[in-house]
Amino acid sequence: MDNKRLARLLFPNVDKTPEYYEKLYPPRNLPEGAKVTRLGPSPTGFIHLGNLFGAITDERLAHQSGGVFFLRIEDTDNKREVEGAVDVIVDTLSYFGVEFDEGAGKSGETGAYGPYWQRQRADIYHCFAKKLVEDGMAYPCFCTEEELADMRRRQEAEKANPGYYGKWAVHRDWDLEHIEAALAEGKPYVLRFRAPDPEGKYFKIRDAIRGELSMPVNDIDFVLLKSDGIPTYHFAHVVDDHLMRTTHVVRGEEWLGTLPFHIALFAALGWKAPVYCHTAQLMKIDGGIKRKLSKRKDPELSLDYYKNEGYLPGAVWEYLMTVLNSNFEDWRLAHPTAPIDDFKFTPNKMSVSGSLFDIDKLNDVSKNYLATLDSETVYKCVTDWAKVCDPEYYELLTRDKDFSTKMISIGRGGKKPRKDISHWKQSKEFYSFFFDELFKIEDDFPENVSDSDRKAILAKYLETYDQNDDQSQWFDKVRAIAEDLGFAPQPKMYKQSPELYKGHVGDVSAVIRVAVTGRQNSPDLWCVQQVLGEKRSLERVRKHI
RNA sequence: GGCCCGAUGGUCAAGCGGCUAAGACACCGCCCUUUCACGGCGGUAUCACGGGUUCGAUUCCCGUUCGGGUCACCA
Numbered sequence: 001m002d003n004k005r006l007a008r009l010l011f012p013n014v015d016k017t018p019e020y021y022e023k024l025y026p027p028r029n030l031p032e033g034a035k036v037t038r039l040g041p042s043p044t045g046f047i048h049l050g051n052l053f054g055a056i057t058d059e060r061l062a063h064q065s066g067g068v069f070f071l072r073i074e075d076t077d078n079k080r081e082v083e084g085a086v087d088v089i090v091d092t093l094s095y096f097g098v099e100f101d102e103g104a105g106k107s108g109e110t111g112a113y114g115p116y117w118q119r120q121r122a123d124i125y126h127c128f129a130k131k132l133v134e135d136g137m138a139y140p141c142f143c144t145e146e147e148l149a150d151m152r153r154r155q156e157a158e159k160a161n162p163g164y165y166g167k168w169a170v171h172r173d174w175d176l177e178h179i180e181a182a183l184a185e186g187k188p189y190v191l192r193f194r195a196p197d198p199e200g201k202y203f204k205i206r207d208a209i210r211g212e213l214s215m216p217v218n219d220i221d222f223v224l225l226k227s228d229g230i231p232t233y234h235f236a237h238v239v240d241d242h243l244m245r246t247t248h249v250v251r252g253e254e255w256l257g258t259l260p261f262h263i264a265l266f267a268a269l270g271w272k273a274p275v276y277c278h279t280a281q282l283m284k285i286d287g288g289i290k291r292k293l294s295k296r297k298d299p300e301l302s303l304d305y306y307k308n309e310g311y312l313p314g315a316v317w318e319y320l321m322t323v324l325n326s327n328f329e330d331w332r333l334a335h336p337t338a339p340i341d342d343f344k345f346t347p348n349k350m351s352v353s354g355s356l357f358d359i360d361k362l363n364d365v366s367k368n369y370l371a372t373l374d375s376e377t378v379y380k381c382v383t384d385w386a387k388v389c390d391p392e393y394y395e396l397l398t399r400d401k402d403f404s405t406k407m408i409s410i411g412r413g414g415k416k417p418r419k420d421i422s423h424w425k426q427s428k429e430f431y432s433f434f435f436d437e438l439f440k441i442e443d444d445f446p447e448n449v450s451d452s453d454r455k456a457i458l459a460k461y462l463e464t465y466d467q468n469d470d471q472s473q474w475f476d477k478v479r480a481i482a483e484d485l486g487f488a489p490q491p492k493m494y495k496q497s498p499e500l501y502k503g504h505v506g507d508v509s510a511v512i513r514v515a516v517t518g519r520q521n522s523p524d525l526w527c528v529q530q531v532l533g534e535k536r537s538l539e540r541v542r543k544h545i
Numbered sequence: 546g547g548c549c550c551g552a553u554g555g556u557c558a559a560g561c562g563g564c565u566a567a568g569a570c571a572c573c574g575c576c577c578u579u580u581c582a583c584g585g586c587g588g589u590a591u592c593a594c595g596g597g598u599u600c601g602a603u604u605c606c607c608g609u610u611c612g613g614g615u616c617a618c619c620a
Contacts, residue, residue: 042620077619145618161547162616190618216548226618233620257549257615280551281613292613322569326558329569351558353551353613361557361570371583416583475579491578509580522581 001176007133009183010140010191014123014130021124025113025243034067036247038103039093040074040237045082047092048301049293049320049357050252050282055098056320057250057279060345062101067247070103072240073117076230092303096313113244118236125231128239128269129191129224137196137268138224140189141171142182163220165195172221191225195264205263208248208277208347218260234258238265241274250277277347282323283356293357300357310385310424315366322365325349337372363422371417375409382408385424393428396435406531407434410523418523433517434532439540443520446510448503456485457511458545465541467534471526482508515541 028036037058041051062069071090075081087106093099102111109116132138141164143151148164155162172194182189198217205213224235231239241249256278266273282301284293293301300306306316317340321328326349335342370378379401386394397404408431411418421427432438445454460481469477479489482505488494494504513525516537522528529537 040620044620074620080619141618143618148617156546159546188618210550213550220616223618228618230618232618237620252614253550254614254620259549278550283613323557329557330559330567333569355558356556358556358570364570411582414583418582420582472579478580489579491580504580506580513581517581520581524582525580528581 001136003134003136006139006176006179007130009180010133011126011130014126016123016127018128018131021127021243025245028068028245030068031066033065034247035061035065036068036070036245037062037250038070038072038241038244038246039100040072040240040251041089042074042077042080043082043085043089044080045085045088047089047303049303050301052093052096052098052303052316053282053320053324054250054252054279055093056317057277057324057345057347057350058248059098061248061250061277061347064341064345068101070111070113070244071100071105071116072244073104074233074236075117075119076226076233076236078119078230095307096303097317118240119230121236121240122229124243125225125235125239126229129231129235132193132224132268133191135268137194138191139172139174139194140179140183141169141192141221141223142187142189143171164192164222165220169221188227190223190227192221193224193261193265193268195219195221196268203260203263205259205276208275209280209350210278210352211348213256213259215260215263218264220261222258222261234261234265238262238269238271242266242269242271246274248277249274250279253278253280277350280351280353280355300359306423308389308425310382310389310427311362311366312369312381312423315369315423316362318369319362319365321345322361323351323355326351366422367419370421371412371419373412375405375412378408378412379405382424382427386428390425390428396437403434403531407431410527410531420523433519433522434528436536439518441514441518443514443518445514446503446507446520449507449511453485453502454511455545457481457508458515458541460484461512462538462541462545465534465538467529471524474526478509478512479505512541515544 028034030036039051039055039058041047059069061067073086086104090100090104090106102113102116103109104116115121129138143164151164151168152162155168160168169192171192195218198219201216202214203217205215207213222234223232225231237249240246259276259278263273282293284298318332321340321343322332325343325345328343331343373381379397383394383397386397411420420430428438449457461478464477464481466473483489485508486502487508488501488504491504491506494501509525510520513522514520516522516525516532517528
């Protein structure tokens with residue numbers, strides 16, 4: 001068979017050579033060990049936690065090594081495309097602190113290895129497709145969808161492996177006359193890879209995350225170009241990542257199964273394959289069953305969820321790092337305030353099995369993170385959030401900035417900061433009692449304090465209260481009330497001889513606390529009342545007498 | 546069903562032939578305390594199962610089971 005002639009027949013418009021492109025996209029001039037990574041989302045307009053998970057891996061690998069991280073839009077499936085999707089991808093990732101050095105962007109693209117939209121790279125793919133045909137490594141296949149479906153049915157009946165391979169590859173050895181005739185008739189066709197006869201059954205490959213893998217050598221004549229001339233993911237991946245000089249390919253483990261395709265293609269084109277990093281999937285427990293996070297069922301998969309709930313990007317990043325690199329947590333413990341850039345991220349510390357997404361852990365990480373922020377920053381962040389996500393809360397917070405800042409500063413700073421808040425939505429619940437519009441009694445008064453004692457406590461409190469008391473004067477009075485009414489002035493005393501008392505000063509404070517804040521849990525009472533003001537504090541107390 | 550990957554407490558996990566099997570979250574208890582927190586200390590709880598190999602297996606090999614992924618002109 002005259003492969004050269006077939007190649008000319010199939011690709012009459014290709015006027016460039018592989019050498020031309022090799023020269024156009026020369027190896028990158030980067031320091032030794034610099035990694036080049038990329039994110040290749042399809043423009044569906046949906047970007048999720050899994051994408052961010054991979055993006056952070058790419059970003060760390062590249063930027064930690066002085067390399068390049070670029071964005072390539074994999075728009076080879078036109079059915080999936082959503083308008084404005086690139087903006088969403090760039091904006092969302094940027095919100096979470098992931099920035100690209102090169103590639104597709106909101107206003108065009110930057111970088112010397114473009115175009116970065118795969119649809120615009122048709123000429124390039126065709127050039128290499130032509131080369132594969134010339135080398136006898138690819139051929140046109142005229143099977144219709146029905147024929148393929150029929151083949152699948154027969155394979156099923158024979159219990160043969162599904163796929164277009166071996167004796168099932170009916171167009172594999174068509175001669176030129178047949179092909180020319182079909183072409184002349186205008187029959188649509190796809191270009192298939194001609195899988196070489198496998199020499200061994202298996203090959204070994206090293207994955208940066210998983211170590212050595214053993215895979216069956218590819219024998220499938222998979223599709224390179226679809227009938228519209230657009231490449232499949234497989235072909236585009238190989239051509240692009242070679243020409244864009246990607247050194248490390250980070251992708252989900254769902255690609256493991258087609259890795260033999262890619263390895264075979266790299267070999268057929270005479271190129272060196274990149275280092276692969278197949279990441280584990282983020283899972284979720286649902287009714288006792290561990291499963292992949294799903295777009296439809298799990299709102300927490302969407303990155304908008306974290307934005308809307310008011311999780312800080314930095315906190316989400318910290319959490320993801322704990323899941324991503326098993327030694328991150330220990331490192332963080334040892335370096336509580338070090339910038340995250342100082343942490344050495346390594347693929348071999350990444351988990352191989354799918355981890356459950358753990359919202360408790362996120363909240364914990366987030367609480368610690370928020371506790372390190374100063375009041376001004378918190379005020380700015382929470383109002384920024386509320387402005388778009390909770391206008392009512394925004395109104396309340398900005399009505400009196402001084403008041404809000406004081407409220408926020410309670411228990412903040414110092415050696416032992418409070419850790420009450422994990423995300424802004426929850427901060428509204430936490431701070432609600434500071435605002436009369438939201439204030440309500442949420443917790444019961446302590447049950448070991450009788451109604452009459454409660455009234456007595458509050459009445460005495462009212463009598464002796466002085467807004468000008470400092471914290472210790474204030475508490476001495478509370479203690480005096482406790483003692484008067486038969487409560488131990490110190491918890492320790494009560495513990496030593498509980499039979500002597502009705503309770504201890506903590507119970508007395510709890511009564512006041514519930515009256516003033518509506519809960520048994522609140523920041524320091526004295527501080528709260530300083531912020532709230534005498535009038536409002538005492539009004540709340542008065543209501544319960 | 547074929548193929549691939551995986552399996553350590555409720556969750557995330559360290560571990561790479563020899564330990565009373567780290568640590569974190571959650572949970573429980575205690576301590577500290579001027580209340581609420583923060584913090585400190587401690588506790589419950591794990592090597593999926595069966596065979597090998599070995600003086601010795603959580604660690605290596607083989608099965609089983611279970612979980613996940615994938616088998617498109619989608620990525």
